[in-house]
Amino acid sequence: MTPAEIEIAELCSELIRVDTSNYGDGSGPGERVAAEVVMARLAEVGVEATYVESAPTRGNVVTRIEGSDPGLPALLVHGHLDVVPADAADWSVDPFSGEIRDGYIWGRGAVDMKDMDAMMLAVLRQMKTEGRKPRRDIVFAWLADEEAGGEYGAKYLTSKHPELFDGVGNAISEVGGYSLEVDPSLRLYLIETAQKGLAWMRLVADGTAGHGSMLNADNAVTEVAKAVARIGSHEWPLRLTPTVRRFLSEVADAFGLPFDPENPAPVIDAIGPLAKFVGATLHHTANPSMLSAGYKANVIPGQASAVVDGRFLPGLEEDFMATVDELIGPNVRREQLVHDIALETTFDGDLVESMIAALKAEDPSARAVPYCLSGGTDNKTFFADLDIRGFGFVPLRLPADMDFAGMFHGVDERVPVDALQFGTRVLDRLLMTY
Structure with missing residues (x-):
């Protein structure tokens, strides 16, 4: 196992144990303590980072890793540290315990999105300790307030400190890169390229x-x-945007189904619980x-x-x-x-090619497909204003029977440890080759 794979579960658990519940009215604990965890873990391997507090306890962490080719546009990799609240009475575990059992890490934020926060930390720590440089500058950002609109996170940083993102061309963040198993020989990995x-x-x-x-x-x-x-x-009425049309066509092909643009219901039914994500993007x-x-x-x-x-x-x-x-x-x-605006980008370019190559290197059965998110993320809300092209890419190879959509803001939120280990390998490969 790589160093990132070895420590990823504990890093994720450590972040979950910090309650960063965002109630949307300023009454929550804020992200400062979680940001301090990130800063401490970076400092352990000699990574200097910028801490920006937009309001009391509303902490953000940003660091830039120099690439070997300064002429290439930088890549932004970002995640949010806040989570939605959780009522412990509804859960089978303490939602802020970060408990690791049955091969899963349990707790609020395990999927949305302290899993990616931890992967970013683990991969960056490994790169630093091994003395490896990526091809291009990588800006890592751990942000506040995404769950309540980004006022104290992405909005504050892009308006008050846009220099932190100088030279960035593309970005990756949440709600994409996860797998949908068709059969043991084929997994679709959904990469978010559009948002309502x-x-x-x-x-x-x-x-x-x-x-x-x-x-x-x-x-x-x-x-x-x-x-x-x-x-x-x-x-x-049914209105298929280019991203949704291509996604449905790809799914139909993978499952051996006919694709009728006037009646996509059979294709939607084939993806099971993920229909929660996709169904609302048809209109x-x-x-x-x-x-x-x-x-x-x-x-x-x-x-x-x-x-x-x-x-x-x-x-x-x-x-x-x-x-x-x-x-x-x-x-x-x-x-x-x-x-907030709607946004759609095309499924092409060198970043997309690099994501596909990184997935296939770790999972030969992988096929990447674009999809539209019915909600929104910091990628669209603020970074698009800096002409940064955003994609949802948190690489996770999931069990075929996992209701991944149900984990977002759900009870007993959890993520498989081996999915996180897979994600660190894919993310490391992407950052080193893109």
Whole structure:
């Protein structure tokens, strides 16, 4: 085993044991302690790093490793240190124990994404102790606040310290690079090349306040309720973006299925639990998630509101917003809460070729395919503003029966130790050859 393979499980467990729960309101413990763990582990092998605290306890760590060819664009490898909260009562283990048993590392962040944080550490430590240089500069970044929008992490660094990312052309980060086993002779590795856009919207209706016992033809609650019902029951049409179309075609070919662009359901069914990731990328989505109105049973309020979580496909934002406005009708206004772009890049270039080669060198049965993520990551949100082309690539060779999609923000989150060891080998090979 390589040094990175030997220590990866303990590094991942050590990071999980640091509670970095992000509640989204500033009340969590922050990332400072986890950032200090990263800094200490880097210092052990003589790696100097920059610590940036964007607000009290909101820690970020960035370091640049010099490559042998300074003329090549640098590569950014980044992960986030924060995690979503976990209710210990729901888990079969302490979610912040980092327990290692049955060949898995258990705990909040094991998949999202302290596994990659640990792989970055393990590979960088091995490179440093062995005195190896990558071909190009590599910028490693361990970031705060991704789970709440990146305000204290990627957004802060790219706006206040963009010089940390000078010369970077491409980036790799979370939610890609994992395997889907077709049979023992073929595994598809999904590399994220596209992400849906985000539109969190508040719908507001103003009406005439009055007594609940009287007739009221201008009821704000009724107007919002009708708008919410129309949006919630709307069947968005199938719209296959180039990334999604290619992914479905590749999956159909791998499973020996016909691919009908008008009816991709059989192909989606073939990928099992991963349909949670992919199914929502076949069309826009708009899910009502909050309602607010009134203060007493017999008082008709003068205003009512609702919140809708909208996600639109790359290249189709105008189509999405026009449909939403039509659905809510003339008596309800739409206010923007949070907006983020959709993004799609092509599945080509020297980084893609290097990722494919690194996967196949460690798993001859590997076939890399692009896919679209229904959510969003720091790759899209802020690094794209610096013209950095982002990919989701956390290489993991997974058991065929593992519900990987269910691990994200799920109960009993865990990652196989041997998948992490595989990932360190692939990541090391990628960083040394790209």
